[in-house]
Amino acid sequence: xxxxxxATRPGVAATTQQIARADETVVFDNVSKFYGEVLxxxxxxxxxxxxxxxLVGPNGSGKTTLMNLMTGLLRPTEGTIRVLGIGTDExxxxxxxIGYCTQWDSFPRGVTGYELxxxxxxxxxxxxxxxxxxxxxxxERVKLVDAAHRKVAGYSKGMRQRVRLAQxxxxxxxxxxLDEPLNGLDPMARAEIIGVFQGWAAEGYxxxxxxxxxxEVDMIADQVILLSGGYVVAEGEIGGVRTDxxxxxxxxxxxxxxxxxxxxxxxxxxxxxxVTMHDDRDGLLVRTKDANxxxxxxxxxxxxxxxxxxxxxxxxxxxxxxxxxxxxxEGEATR
Amino acid sequence: MSTTIDPVAGAARAGGDPTGAFGxxxxxxxxxxxxxxxxxxxxxxxxxxxxxxxxxxxxxxLLVSLWVVVPIDKGLGGPASGAAIFANIFPFYVRVSVYLxxxxxxxxxxxxxxxxxxxxxYLLTPIRREVLTAGKYLxxxxxxxxxxxxxxxxxxxxxxxxxxxxxLMGYLFRGPxxxxxxxxxxxxxxxxxxxxAVFLLAGQFFRNPLVPGLVLWVWELINFLLPPLLKKISVxxxxxSLYPIPVVEGPFAxxxxxxxxxxSIPGLLVFTSLVLIAAGWRARRIxxxxxxx
Ligand SMILES: Nc1ncnc2c1ncn2[C@@H]1O[C@H](COP(=O)(O)OP(=O)(O)OP(=O)(O)O)[C@@H](O)[C@H]1O
Ligand SMILES: [Mg+2]
Numbered sequence: 143x144x145x146x147x148x149a150t151r152p153g154v155a156a157t158t159q160q161i162a163r164a165d166e167t168v169v170f171d172n173v174s175k176f177y178g179e180v181l182x183x184x185x186x187x188x189x190x191x192x193x194x195x196x197l198v199g200p201n202g203s204g205k206t207t208l209m210n211l212m213t214g215l216l217r218p219t220e221g222t223i224r225v226l227g228i229g230t231d232e233x234x235x236x237x238x239x240i241g242y243c244t245q246w247d248s249f250p251r252g253v254t255g256y257e258l259x260x261x262x263x264x265x266x267x268x269x270x271x272x273x274x275x276x277x278x279x280x281x282e283r284v285k286l287v288d289a290a291h292r293k294v295a296g297y298s299k300g301m302r303q304r305v306r307l308a309q310x311x312x313x314x315x316x317x318x319x320l321d322e323p324l325n326g327l328d329p330m331a332r333a334e335i336i337g338v339f340q341g342w343a344a345e346g347y348x349x350x351x352x353x354x355x356x357x358e359v360d361m362i363a364d365q366v367i368l369l370s371g372g373y374v375v376a377e378g379e380i381g382g383v384r385t386d387x388x389x390x391x392x393x394x395x396x397x398x399x400x401x402x403x404x405x406x407x408x409x410x411x412x413x414x415x416x417v418t419m420h421d422d423r424d425g426l427l428v429r430t431k432d433a434n435x436x437x438x439x440x441x442x443x444x445x446x447x448x449x450x451x452x453x454x455x456x457x458x459x460x461x462x463x464x465x466x467x468x469x470x471x472e473g474e475a476t477r
Numbered sequence: 478m479s480t481t482i483d484p485v486a487g488a489a490r491a492g493g494d495p496t497g498a499f500g501x502x503x504x505x506x507x508x509x510x511x512x513x514x515x516x517x518x519x520x521x522x523x524x525x526x527x528x529x530x531x532x533x534x535x536x537x538x539l540l541v542s543l544w545v546v547v548p549i550d551k552g553l554g555g556p557a558s559g560a561a562i563f564a565n566i567f568p569f570y571v572r573v574s575v576y577l578x579x580x581x582x583x584x585x586x587x588x589x590x591x592x593x594x595x596x597x598x599y600l601l602t603p604i605r606r607e608v609l610t611a612g613k614y615l616x617x618x619x620x621x622x623x624x625x626x627x628x629x630x631x632x633x634x635x636x637x638x639x640x641x642x643x644x645l646m647g648y649l650f651r652g653p654x655x656x657x658x659x660x661x662x663x664x665x666x667x668x669x670x671x672x673x674a675v676f677l678l679a680g681q682f683f684r685n686p687l688v689p690g691l692v693l694w695v696w697e698l699i700n701f702l703l704p705p706l707l708k709k710i711s712v713x714x715x716x717x718s719l720y721p722i723p724v725v726e727g728p729f730a731x732x733x734x735x736x737x738x739x740x741s742i743p744g745l746l747v748f749t750s751l752v753l754i755a756a757g758w759r760a761r762r763i764x765x766x767x768x769x770x
Contacts, residue, residue, distance in 0.1 A: 177766065215597055215765040231761075237603035246767065248594035250516070251524070258598075264512030265602045267505045309598070 165227035167191055168212060168317065168348065173221035175207055182207035183372045186221070190350065194343045196359030197352040199369030205352040206245050208369070209319050212350075213242045225317060237266075241315035243306045243323055249294045255281065255305045256290040259312050266313055280312035281305075283338065285331075299326040307335065317348040324351075324358060336362055392433055396440075397425040397452040407443050411435070424452075509604050513612030514619070521582060521620035526589070529581055530621065533574040534628040541635045556637035556648035560657060563636040564722035567661060570632070571668050571716060572697070575625060579672035580690045582621055584680035586613045587763070594767045607757035614677055614753060621669045629665045633658045653721075660721040667719070667745055671712035674752040681759045715745035 168190040175182035183204040197205050210216040211223055214230035228235045249258060259280055263273035281287050284304040289297065294305060303326045311318060318339075324332050339349045340362060353359045359366060368376040397420075398404060405417045405426050413432040420426060430436040444451060521527060551559070590596040599609055637645050637654060648654040679689035697713045708714045718741045 210765060213601060215600055217762075217764060233600075234603045234605055237601055240601075242597075242601050244597055246594050246597065250590075250595040250598065251520070251593065261512070261516045262598055262602055264515055265509055265599065265604060267508045267512070267603070269508065 164224065168226070168350070169224045170208075170211075171222045171224075173211060173218045173223055175211055175216060176219045181372045182216075183211070183369075186374055188367065188374065188377065190348065191365070192343070192346050192348050193364035194339055194349045194351060194362050196356075196363030196366040197350060197369065198354065198356050198359055198366060199352075200354055202371075203354075203369040204372040205354075205369055206321055207372075209242065209244075209321050209350070209352060212319055213240060215242075237315075238313070239315055240317045240319060241310035241313060242319040243310035243321060245321040247299070247302055247306075249302070252293065252295070254291050254293050255286055255297070255301075255308070258294060258305065259309050262309060263312055268313075276312050276314070280308040283311065284308045285334070300328060300331060303327055304331065304335075318342065318350065320349070320351045322352055322354070324353065392430060394428045394430065394436065395425065395453075395455040396428065397454075398444075399424070399450045399452075400447060401426050403447055404443060404449055407447070408439065411439050506605075506608050509602075509608055510612040510615065513599075513604075513609065514616050517613060517616030518620055521617050522623075526581060526585060527620075530578050530624055533578045533581075534624045535631075537570060537574065538628050538631045538635065541632055545635050545638050551639045555640050556644050556654065557652070559636040559639065560633065560648070560654065561722060563633055563661075564720060565724055567629075567632075567664075567720070568713075568717075568724060570629075571665065572694075572713070574628075575665060575668045576672055576694065577690075578621060578625070579669060580676050580686050582617045583614070583673045583676035584683075584686045584689070586617055586677055586680060587760075588680050588684065591765075591767065596763075597765050600763070600765065606760040606763065610677070610757040610760045611753065614673060614756070617677075618669055618673050621673065622666045625665045625669060626662045629662050630658055633661055657721045660719070664716055664719050667742070668712060668716055670749050671715070671745055674749045674756065675712065678752050678756040678759065681756060681763075709744065709748065712745070712748075715741040715748070 168188075170186045170188040173186040174184050186208065197208060199205050207216065211218055212225060212230065214233060214236060217231070223230050225236060226239055228239065230236060253261070256277060260273050260277040263276055264270070266273075268276065278287070278290075281290050284307050286301065286304055286308060289301060294302060297305065303323070307320070307323060310320065320339075323335065327335060339351070343349050343364065351359060351363070356366075356368075365379060366377070367374055396404070401419065401424055405419055408414050408426075408428055409417050411430075413435050414428060414430050416427075416429040418427040428436070440454075443449065521530075554561075587596065590599075600606075604612075634645070634649075637648055645654075649658070675693060676686075676689065679693075680686075683689050697711050700708055700711045700714055703711075718738050
C-alpha cells in the first residue's frame, strides 16, 4: 500500500475524488464476498474519510456484509480492506481502533449490561480499574447506568440496542461501525445518539452508519454510499444525491378499509402521481412527489371519511424508489 | 451526553511492556486469557451443559456410595482390594464419563456461541484467535478438571471405604493409598486435557458431535492393534501406561506394548499441544455467518 490511496477506480459512477492518506481512511480495494454461490457484495472500491458516512440500501443489498468485512468477521473472497492502514486480519491492532455495533440482537447468556461491557474490556486486556471506569463511561453515554446491573435478557429492544452501542464505543475506537444503530430507539434517544455521532465526526473520527431508510441518514451523513444488490450504485456528498431524490416520487403502501374511497380522493391531489389498488381492494400503493403534503391530505381524508387505517409502509418503499431511479438511469453504467 | 473521545486510550495498551520474547506482548496475552477465563469458567460450571457434566462425573459416585452403604459381604481383602476393583473400573470411567464430558464441553466451546449468536463479541476484541482458542480451552479444562478430580478422588475413597474408617485411613496415609489416589487424579486431568484438545479441534470441523465422537471412540478401541506410530495418535495410549495399579487385561494384553510412564506424560502433552496448535490455527479461518449456515 503506497502512502496515498487513490479514492476509487474507474467503473464506479459517482466517486469522491479526494486523495487521502491511507492511514486515515478505510479503503476497500476491489472487494468481493460470495457466500458459496450467493453474492454478498461485488467489486467494491471505496475510500471512506472521517466524518459520518451513511451506508444505505434495501434489505439484502450488502450493508451488513460490507461491515462484517471491514471488521474481519468475514474474509473477502477477493480484494483487500485496510482500516487506517491496518489489515482486517490483524485483530490485535485493528480492534483498538475499531468498534462495531452489529445487527444481531443477541448476547452471551445471563449477562447484565455492566458485565457484558466490563467483561469484554477485560478481554481487551485492560486491568480491572480501567475496565470499570471505561464501562461506566460507556453506560453513562448511552444512559443505561440505572439498568447496568439488570440482566440484558430483561431489557427492552431500545435498551438492548443501547447496550450494544455502549459495547462498541467503550474502548474509545477511532472508527465506529454501526449497523442500523437507530433501530428500536425512541425519538428522544435517537436525537441524543445522533448528537453523539455528530460530536465524534466533528472531532475527526469515522462514524459509519448503515440504514435502509435514506431519510434517516440523509440528515446527518457527510457522505452517502448507496448499495443495491451487492453493488455500490452511487456514492458522494449528500447534497447531490438529495436533489435527485427530492425530484423523484416516493411510494407509500396503505392498508385500510374503504380503500377505493381513499384512492379516488387521493388522486384529486396534484402531488399524487399514481394510485394503484391491490387486488384484494384493502390496500393501495400511492406514489407522490411531496411527502409532507401527502401526509396532510391523508390525515384530512382519514378524519373526513372515518377510514380505519391498518398499516402505512413508507420507509423501505422510498429507498426502493430511489434505487429504481438510480439503477434505472445511471446504474447500468456502474456494473 | 459527553461527546469526547480519548484517542490515546484507544490505541494505548492497558499498561505493561508492549512486547516481550518473540516480539509478543506476553503480559497482554496473560491479561486477555484472564479476561476469557472470567467469562467462560462459570459458563462451563453453571447451566445445562454443566448439569450433564455433573451427571456423567457423579452418577458413578452415587452408585458406588450405594454399594458401600448396602450391607453385603464385600470380600475380606480390605482397602487394597477395594482399590484394585477401582483400578479395573477406572478405564471405563475414562472411556465413558470423561470422554463424553470432553465431547460435550469442548465441542461446544465455539459451536454453542455460534448457535447463540454471541461469538462475534469475542472476535471484535483485540485478541489473537489463537489466544482466544487457548483461553477457551483452558476455561473448559479448568472446569472439567475440577469436577473430575473431585469425582475420581471420591470414587477411589469410596471403593476403599467399606472396611471402616480406621482401615481406610491406614491405607491412605500409612499405605500406598494416597499416592495411588493422586496418580488417578493426575491421570484423569491428563485425560481431560487430551480429549479436550481433540474435541476442541473436532468442533471446528464437525457440527454434529456424534461423528467425531464415534470415530475417535472406535479409533481408541482398536488402538492396541495399530502400528506403533499410529498408536501415538491417541489419548488412551498414553493414559494406559500411567495406571499405578495394574489392570487385569484381556487376551490382547501382550500386544498392548505401552509407552513407558516417564515418556507418557510428555508424550501426551506434546500430542495435546500439537492438536491445540492446529485448533488455534484453524480458528483464524472462522467467519461469522450465523444465519446462513
Ligand atoms: N450467511 C449468509 N449465507 C448466505 N447468504 C448470505 C449470508 N449473509 C448474507 N447473505 C446474502 O448476501 C446478501 C447481502 O446481505 P446483507 O445481510 O449484507 O444485506 P443487508 O443490506 O445488511 O440487509 P438488511 O437490511 O436485511 O440487514 C443478501 O443477498 C443475503 O441473502
Ligand atoms: Mg444488515
